[in-house]
């Protein structure tokens with residue numbers, strides 16, 4: 001029935017041509033992306049194949065839609081296909097040989113470079129690859145001898161596909177498409193050209209201020225963003241329960257009491273990643289996060305998280321905080337991590353990034369945990385069910401789906417403390433992965449949590465002290481101690497001082513050895529306290 005309809009109303013030839021072109025394009029150019037991404041997934045070949053197989057289906061379908069859109073007119077198809085094959089060849093060449101992806105920064109640099117700079121980037125290999133790609137394109141066009149659509153339904157379908165493709169270039173609906181060709185470079189080019197027209201896109205501070213990077217060559221810096229962790233529920237901060245048995249024994253680890261920028265995630269996270277203070281939130285949202293500076297300075301920047309912020313942090317130009325880093329692994333669009341996964345499931349991927357990277361260079365890694373977010377019982381594996389009874393077992397009723405007020409006060413605190421115990425495990429394991437490196441780690445929670453004080457639970461709404469008083473932990477490896485001898489002493493000199501989220505930016509840059517006029521050393525823990 002469907003087949004009959006297709007035969008009667010659609011130009012089979014055009015469908016076939018679109019399928020073939022989508023296949024050739026994927027094979028020639030997106031294989032570079034797939035190989036590039038595979039390196040991040042080599043923790044398990046099976047998972048990598050699953051993840052990339054799913055991506056390939058998306059990419060193939062989107063390319064089929066793209067080429068079917070081009071069949072709207074013979075000339076559009078010929079010019080469009082030639083353009084895509086030339087640009088695809090260039091993009092895949094740089095990804096294959098230099099591991100350079102056409103990100104927004106790279107496209108900007110490309111459009112802003114002069115003829116001489118471009119000339120220097122052209123090599124014989126690129127020319128051969130370009131000629132080969134063009135030959136494949138021209139040969140396939142001639143072989144199929146493409147004609148204009150004869151049937152009305154085909155014409156309509158082509159028009160719809162063309163509109164869908166244009167929409168994808170302007171604002172890719174699926175994040176995954178933005179990692180593959182041609183949407184990646186087309187979308188990022190679009191962002192470059194539309195920037196002036198779109199005041200909502202964020203300012204890149206690296207273009208306005210100079211930064212001098214004197215960080216050690218093999219440096220790994222890690223920023224762990226905690227979730228709903230309270231300062232006063234950490235054993236190392238004087239809590240009567242030993243909720244941090246592992247962190248307690250780690251040397252060069254310093255714990256501070258801090259105030260969060262806000263009591264909700266989607267404000268606190270961009271705020272702590274900004275040079276602006278919490279009192280200046282309007283400006284926080286006007287600029288890109290400080291991660292974009294590090295990416296620009298040549299750090300390998302990665303973001304791995306068990307939660308996703310995408311839906312909150314989009315601007316009209318559709319950029320998110322994730323666009324500021326080189327590599328992102330978050331729930332949604334990935335089968336590797338999903339919402340409500342335990343934070344520990346990130347450890348093998350982190351191990352991969354920091355220990356098995358063939359060309360590590362300087363690295364900056366953001367780890368966005370689910371920490372102690374409600375529902376606390378979902379945050380840790382069973383073996384961390386140390387403080388009992390926990391909410392799950394009160395009165396033999398399954399409280400997994402219940403709200404915190406349905407749990408007994410004792411059970412609620414037990415369950416919450418178990419999640420801190422698991423955070424202790426996670427952080428100490430992470431430090432273990434970094435201990436032989438020249439490494440630096442900051443753990444800071446996004447905000448705190450109410451556990452029934454004055455009838456309040458969770459966080460958000462009116463701010464209360466327990467929702468904004470957070471743990472802020474700094475750790476430096478022995479090698480960092482050697483590379484920057486004064487830093488550890490300086491961190492120590494701040495003991496007992498209450499700090500806040502503003503310290504993140506200034507401490508990260510100063511401790512790494514990056515200087516700039518916008519770094520306020522008074523807000524850096526790596527400078528001796530007054």
Ligand SMILES: [Zn+2]
Nearest residue numbers: 227228265446
């Ligand atoms: Zn949060």
